[in-house]
Amino acid sequence: MSLENITVLGAGSWGTALGIVLADNGHNVRLWSYNEEQVNEINNLKTNENYLPGIQLQENIRAYVDLQTALKDVETIVIAVPTKAIREVVQKVSKIIKTPKTLVHVCKGIEPDTLKRVSEIIREEMPDDLMKDLVVLSGPSHAEEVSRRQPTTVAVSSENIAAAEYVQDLFMNNNFRVYTNEDIVGVEIGGALKNIIALAAGISDGLGYGDNAKAALITRGLAEITRLGTKMGANPLTFLGLTGIGDLIVTCTSVHSRNWRTGNALGKGQSLEEILAEMGQVVEGVRTTKAAVQLAEKYNVTMPISSILYKVLFENLKPKEAVDELMSRRKTHEMEDITNMLGEVYKQL
């Protein structure tokens, strides 16, 4: 495959880790950050200590503070800023580029109130004639491990399978295996909602509950994600793949996860404000919990874990009381709703 200039917007942990993958594949990587000090550190010391401590960056990664220079002569733009910054960043890009580009977003969130997925936000902010293709990259992939070249698998999804295959080739190497999947709705919903369940799993661990509780949260979490996602038009089988159960497992069980760590500290009694101030990196699940509760209402689906987490995050419900409330819900059949979902699966086979 031909080598390219590729611009990565956002020099946080994920943007930098993906930059390392692309640089390993021989591409010229331009990391854009609005923080001049960080840009100087990346260019002069070849490190990004606040986001990926102990990692040495390659010579073919260069950082830029000027967006116009960062975007000069690129075909592909990777968007790796938090969901709340997407609109602003895409608007800035749309005012600079003159020819259509392939956009790859790697963000895991949903916008509260508008209830838009990230690809929908990008489509609203980027004129059609400036967007060649839009591709989502998602899956179980902590930046800390990717930057150390530990084996990782992800999926790329696009309405145009040829575009997904093109992005698959850009990123794929022997440490970073990339699959394609055409179900953008399922890929984005799985990636965004797993963060909510990871917050809940962290709370459970922080309270001192064990593996049984965590397995329950992962399994019942997957059930509520699938219930909502299917109503939104996703293929239920996607939730059994890398961007569904795969990402749910890694985020609920890893100390790398900012969402799990936030939940863990909440379970131990710290306040949300305090935790977020100390984290210094995005915790997407907090904002996505608001969106999920609104989506559950809109699509008329029950999402008990997301709903109870909303009360913990925004209504001062104590974590222990939240668990008691979850456990004492009315009795039900495990497969309630799932039979409907299976009907959808069979229709798609």
Ligand SMILES: NC(=O)C1=CN([C@@H]2O[C@H](COP(=O)(O)OP(=O)(O)OC[C@H]3O[C@@H](n4cnc5c(N)ncnc54)[C@H](OP(=O)(O)O)[C@@H]3O)[C@@H](O)[C@H]2O)C=CC1
């Ligand atoms: N980290 C990971 O392992 C993974 C992350 N993701 C997803 O990738 C996305 C980015 O996450 P991640 O890199 O981890 O987050 P980080 O918090 O590590 O980094 C985000 C970067 O975006 C910058 N940024 C924030 N707001 C703006 C803005 N308005 N304009 C320009 N830059 C901005 C931040 O700068 P500053 O901090 O100075 O504000 C920071 O450099 C999230 O949606 C996350 O869920 C997906 C898979 C793995």
Ligand SMILES: O=C(CO)COP(=O)(O)O
């Ligand atoms: O999405 C991720 C791993 O796949 C990263 O999760 P956190 O944002 O919780 O760190």
